[in-house]
Amino acid sequence: MRTFALRKLTNLAMTGLCAVALVGAFIPLTSVLYLVISKGASGLSWDFFTALPKPVGEAGGGIGNALVGTLYMVGLACLIGLPLGVGAGVFLAERGDGPLGNTVRFMAEVLSGVPSIVIGIVAYAMVVIPMHHFSALAGSVALAIMMIPGLARASEELIRVVPGSLREASLALGVTNWRTSFFVILRTATAGVVTACLLAVARAAGETAPLLFTALNNQYWNFSPVQPTASLTVAIFNYAISPYEDWHAKAWTAALVLLMLVGLLNVASRALTRNRLKGAR
Amino acid sequence: MSAVASPAPAGTVESAPAPAPNKVEVENLNVWFGKNNAVKNATLAVKPNTVLAVIGPSGCGKSTFLRALNRMHDLVPTARVTGKVLVDGQDLYTREVDPVLLRRRVGMVFQRPNPFPTMSVEENVAAGLVLNGIRGDHHELVERSLRKAALWDEVKDRLNHAATSLSGGQQQRLSIARALAIEPEVLLMDEPASALDPIATAKIEELIHELKEHYTIIIVTHSMQQAARVSDQTAFFYMGELVEMGPTEQIFTNPKERRTEDYVTGKFG
């Protein structure tokens, strides 16, 4: 029979270990944030945000084209991926209780775990091969394909949470099914869906692997969807693995910019969930 | 005992003017959920501008009965409805009748207030029109509906506030205003005051008195006192069967059926 003291000790030890686990999560987090901020902050300047990269050895230069490239490709990916993803989610919520719905739901969950580099190969096959060259469009397609499954599942959950009594109330007013679905149910779930979208965008902005051989890279400004394009993440990668110290410094600053972008999207997603009508509870 | 009043046949001698035709008539209504016969052969009639209370113990089928009157069971895949529901002499359960449109003539108020949370007070009242694509300035209609629901004075300065900022009782009157805004002829109320405090309940009951001037009302209630207070006729359901229906006073003081008597004297339920 285990003595009471031993049991108490075990309890204390295990609780302590679990608390240590919290530290285990905290240390790398603080380390990453601290380094990115401390090493990257000094490189921040108007020039860094707006200039083109300079060749090795020359001072100055920046990530202007990479930043624009990321915003451009993520924006294009949103145009494709957000409606398709949320739309699939609405399907699952409204008509998803059958064999087709179950299959779609299963696929959406499993596809959201596919490695992003594999999606890059798919986008390569779909866009780069037919076009015979790398392009921003290929990168956007890869990002869009990544957004769709996760967004479908998230949207479905958010729409299912809307109380059934609202649907009843609307139908009892003689409103048609589709109007009820779109103007009442979906409208009530809007805040949550927007949050899910912003988080999907944040994840897309941080992707590197699928862009490596779809959008490739570009040393200059590019606003055309059919040309290769620089991106923030690929720029960080290239700077980081280079043998040059000043490029390493640029990698940190670019990483800081990326974290600020991702952080901004995350904060925005939380801010938008407030119900903005006066006095709403 | 038949509760259906029929107009006097032509050519007979009458001592009183012909009674008004029934607003709502139900003939042999059955509602099935799979194998469960939740409402069994209900037959009754409701005169225009009167209030019919539907009472009975929990699970007796009174809400199921009510929802058959505006074809809400169309939305439940396992539900089957047989029989006739006639409004102004026309059977609702025929192919020519569009359930979506009939619900603009037969409105419903639910047990829990369910204002649309993303809309303001004004937008909620007008929702029945706006959602149906009827554009225009609905301000007058909103005011009229809120006045009819006895809510105007309390919200006239807060029309653009969130509907969820109102109290429970106010939200329920808002739901009533919303149902009235589409200008129905019959109003179905499914235990409209059961989620409210006594003061709010009293206001709703007062409202029903005023509303019956212009509408025909069928109200399901689990409170016999409420039924006694607000209704002209009362129907008692027990285990899916319409046991007895008649003038409210008669049901409560001199019921004809034993089961009715047991229920209203509190022996069960």
Add this chain to the structure above:
Amino acid sequence: MVGRPEQDETSRAALGDRAYYSVLWVLGALVLVVAGIIVLNLSLVSRPLLAVTSPWAFVAGDNWDPVTQQFGALPFIYGTVVTSVVSIAVAVPVAVGLALFITQFSAPRLAPIFSIPVELLAAIPSVVYGLWGLAVLIPWLRTTVEPFLGRTLGFLPFFRGPPIGFGYLAAGLVLAVMILPTIVSVSVEVMKTTPEAQREAALALGATKWEAVTWSVLPHSRAGIVGACLLGLGRALGETMAVTMLIGNARNISLSLFAPGYSLPAVIANEFAEATDAVHVGALAACGLLLFAVTFILNAAARWLVSAVQRGPARVST
């Protein structure tokens, strides 16, 4: 007349419903189409490889030389497996401990606050982890950890060889940090579904908090935690950037964790953009197809396990 519609209104309403729900149906089916597109494209692009190698030679061969058209992917498969195993071994105890801490041992009000570092960890992009690994993890391993492990556990083949920093261990450790949030968040969700009654019954019998956990929470959540680990494993297998930057990119197979190696995602990342002939591209796409198949199976199994726990055992009616 009640409900007698204008002919226009009914047909408009019915048409609206039909159109809307048809569009929704198409959007839903699109997810299946995407799955099909992925499999189809990966297969098509990999096909040229079959002209040069058999699937068995691809998976079991350890020589990868595009110049001489040799495509044995074993080093990459090995590296992927080893780094993932290391990451799971490190991440799972920490993640489960953290999940227990959040759900059981902290005041309920504080639980959301403790979830914040986990969410932040999940939000950091892979390439930033790689950068951090280069600056912090590699030097730390090279100067402190690996010499220490070499001295104490050097009798085992896993901890031999020169401590250069880059290698399986570095990649495995950064992967552990990256998959931690996945395992924690799914485990927390699963643990939260433990019926309070079970935990309270244990406590009422005089159990310590830890014992209540082992008697009620862990047995209930076991399958779900395994599912969470499978999801983490799936993520580790497919992680590209941080691994590419830390694993050393050496096409060899070594038992030692200190040795540099390679992984399937890493070789795709490094070689795909410059691969010119269809066979080389096909070989890389075959690596991708392999990754897809394995992560697909893992995710399906994980999902099944997690949903089984959330559906809960049959309830006894009261």
